[in-house]
Amino acid sequence: MSLLALHGVHKHYGGPPVVQDVTLAVEPGETVAIIGPNGAGKTTLFSVMAGERLADLGRVELFGKDVTRAGARRLAHAGVARTFQIARFFPSRTVEENVTIALQSTHRRYRRFWAGAPRPDDRVGRAIDATGLTDLRWVLASALSQGNRKNLEIAMALVQQPKLLLLDEPTAGMGMEDLPRTISILKDLRQARPDLAIVITAHDMDVVFALADRVVLLANGRIAIDGKPEEVRDAPQTREIYLGNSYRGGSA
């Protein structure tokens, strides 16, 4: 049974569909990259996977259970965590406070402060360490570099101990000094959590090739190709789809 399965998913915003007839499955331990030109529907598809937007047609299943109309909160409880293209956090709180808030927002038991309630520290500390933020634990989020802001968002997703991690452009806006570090954080995460499924959108093909087991190319809301990274890179269709969208073979 797949961890996540989409069957014939459509989504529109009042006009023509921006996601059309998308069928795909993600297995435990797999990292799937969703790529495509601007406006292809990647973020919309992500929002459907996270339950923030409900599919207009089709079905979404998590571990074989129909979650098409479950919504974001129930999916978060079921083990789906996501990050955003523009990192979302509380700038006037420390790294530690942000990660603690993320934990408390999905796991109510960490909100009780009486004796006997589980203490969030260990889980929070592990998520902070796993994202290379150990030395910045007490720093205000507003003081972090762009790269570390994205890493903070990954920590905020990880602390929820997801089964499915949705990373929307996790390296967007990063300088060359931050990029390899975030790639290596995500590679280490894959090793540390072999059952974790990751779906990632990225414009940077170096990120896709470093991390993805499979690549799904979206064009006009439809899946154009779904295959191994090399197959998708070398397919003539890929070049056609990206022509006029700054495709240069190595980076999209």
Ligand SMILES: Nc1ncnc2c1ncn2[C@@H]1O[C@H](COP(=O)(O)OP(=O)(O)OP(=O)(O)O)[C@@H](O)[C@H]1O
């Ligand atoms: N809230 C919205 N209301 C109306 N149209 C929207 C909305 N969000 C996205 N769209 C439109 O849906 C289409 C798909 O957008 P989406 O953001 O999903 O694509 P994308 O592949 O993530 O693009 P990008 O790579 O530029 O982020 C675009 O034409 C976009 O203008």
